Amino acid sequence: MHASIKTTILxxxxxxxxxxxxxxLDKVTFAxxxxxxxxxxxxxxxxxxxxxxKYGLDVTIMQGGPQSPGRPLLVSGGVQFYMGGATGAxxxxxxxxxxxxxxxxxxxxxxxxxxxxxxxxxxxxxxxxSKYILSADGFTSYFTWMKTEWPEFVDEKYEPYxxxxxxxxxxxxxxxxxxxxxxxxxIEREAGFxxxxxxxxxxxxHPYSTTIEAMKPWVEENPDIAKRFVExxxxxxxxxxxxxxxxxxxxxxxxxxxxTDDQIAYGIEKxxxxxxxxxxxxxxxxxxxxTDAGWTDFYNSMVEVGVFEAGIDVSQxxxxxxxxxxxxxxxxx
Numbered sequence: 001m002h003a004s005i006k007t008t009i010l011x012x013x014x015x016x017x018x019x020x021x022x023x024x025l026d027k028v029t030f031a032x033x034x035x036x037x038x039x040x041x042x043x044x045x046x047x048x049x050x051x052x053x054k055y056g057l058d059v060t061i062m063q064g065g066p067q068s069p070g071r072p073l074l075v076s077g078g079v080q081f082y083m084g085g086a087t088g089a090x091x092x093x094x095x096x097x098x099x100x101x102x103x104x105x106x107x108x109x110x111x112x113x114x115x116x117x118x119x120x121x122x123x124x125x126x127x128x129x130s131k132y133i134l135s136a137d138g139f140t141s142y143f144t145w146m147k148t149e150w151p152e153f154v155d156e157k158y159e160p161y162x163x164x165x166x167x168x169x170x171x172x173x174x175x176x177x178x179x180x181x182x183x184x185x186x187i188e189r190e191a192g193f194x195x196x197x198x199x200x201x202x203x204x205x206h207p208y209s210t211t212i213e214a215m216k217p218w219v220e221e222n223p224d225i226a227k228r229f230v231e232x233x234x235x236x237x238x239x240x241x242x243x244x245x246x247x248x249x250x251x252x253x254x255x256x257x258x259x260t261d262d263q264i265a266y267g268i269e270k271x272x273x274x275x276x277x278x279x280x281x282x283x284x285x286x287x288x289x290x291t292d293a294g295w296t297d298f299y300n301s302m303v304e305v306g307v308f309e310a311g312i313d314v315s316q317x318x319x320x321x322x323x324x325x326x327x328x329x330x331x332x333x
Contacts, residue, residue, distance in 0.1 A: 025058035026225050028080040030212075031070035036063045036255035038267030039181055039210065040083075041248055042105065042277075042287075046236025048247035055232035057225070063255050074099065074215060080222075081214050081229060085109070086207035086298055087141060089317040090308060098216040101318035103230045103288030104208035105237060107279045108201035110180035110271075111142060114187065115196045116172040123203050126175050127152035131159045133168055133176040141307055142205050148305040149204065165190065180274060181267035199274055207298050208290055230288065230322040237277060237287045238328030241268065278332060285324040292320070 032040050043061055046052045052059040062079060064070050074082040075097060084101065092099040113126060120126050127150055134143055139158055147153045159167065161177055168176035169191050178184060180199060188194045212230060219226045240248055245268070253259050271277055281289040292315070299314040 025053065025056055026228075027058045027060070028225065028229060029060045029062055029078075030081040030229075031062045031064060031068070031073055031079040031083065033064045033068060033070060033083045033085075033210075035065050035259075036061075036252040037181070037259060038249075038252070038264045038271070039110070041240040041245060041252065041264075041268070042233060042237025044236075044251045045240035045243075045245055045248035046232050048251050049236070049239060051232045051235050051239065052229075055228040057228055057232060059229070059232075061251075061255070074213060077215070077218070080218060080225075081212055084211045084213035085209050086211070086295065086317075087302075087307075089211065089213060090299060090302075090312060090314055093314065093316045094308070094312050099213050099317075100216045100219055101208070101211045101213050101290070102219070102226060102321075103212045103233065103323045104290045104294075105211065105233070105288055106209035106276050107282050107289075108199065108274065108276050109205070109207050109209035110274075110276055111138070111200045111205070112178045112180050112183070113175050113198045113200070114168070114178050114184060115175045115198070117193055117196055119173060120175075120196065123198050124150045124152065126198065127154075129157065129175040130171055130173040131157045131167075131175075133159045133161050133174060135161045135177060138177050142200055144307055145205055145301065145305045180276065181270045182263070184270075185263065185266045202274075204301075206294075206301075208294060212288070227322050231327055234287045234323075234327050238331040241272065241277060242331045281324065283332070284326070284329065286327045286329050288322075289324040290318055290320055291324070 030043060032043070036044070047059055047061065062070070070079065070082050071084070071088070073079045089099060089101045115126060115129065120128070132143070132153070143153070165176065165187055168174050180197065184195055184197055212233065214226060249261070249264050252264065277287055281291055281294070295314050295318055299308060299312070302308045303310050
């Protein structure tokens, strides 16, 4: 059974829905950037607890994965919403692709570096690691920023990340990239120790992440649907983090059978502990909040280190029309 079909079936079981209104719902599809997980929980929550339906929407979540076609499908009109990020959105402006970011669910990008316990006392000391195990994308993005901030980081120590921790585990002076909500737990399970975790967002690397992207022409034709999707998602995330999320987690596990309850619980715990979703502007203005200053500061910092060229009109990458209005703040605990 296809994952999205299973999601629909389980959601129907979870809802106390009123079928008479089903024909009035606007059907949209949201493509995520990876397999279903706690980091997507708010969307699944809004399906599971009927929030999307209350906002007049029939939402299909299309989970991503390796070589996910989510962004091409967005551009071609195959899906209405896509889980993107600030870097991709700015690149789209550069390339003349009319996407627009409607909300930033993650105030902090969960990208981390990991080191063996007690080997380094401060982030700049990581430059003294024997090797830096990073993905190609990481090497050309945040590592470029790291070298500018701390020139002690050098290209010669770069080792391509093979999405396997063997090289990191075999060398206690190595550092490796990871995702806050997954790799540290995997290391702990496999090697029996909890690595030291360095969240890049807390070191000054601060792109908006796990965003809601759409195509500008579609949003211009369907502004009310866009508004309702963003607002329902914000409510979904508030309920997922601070309410009963059991039904949402059932949907996550249906779409991604390899996902475990322990992994989901760990993901939720770390998102809360590090303020991934609720921090900064989101604390007082609501989940998903973005500001002109936030976008401009990130873009300017990337221009300074050579990731982006100067002259890109970053204001074309996003709109703040649908966020920062305090929705869901009353649910924060």
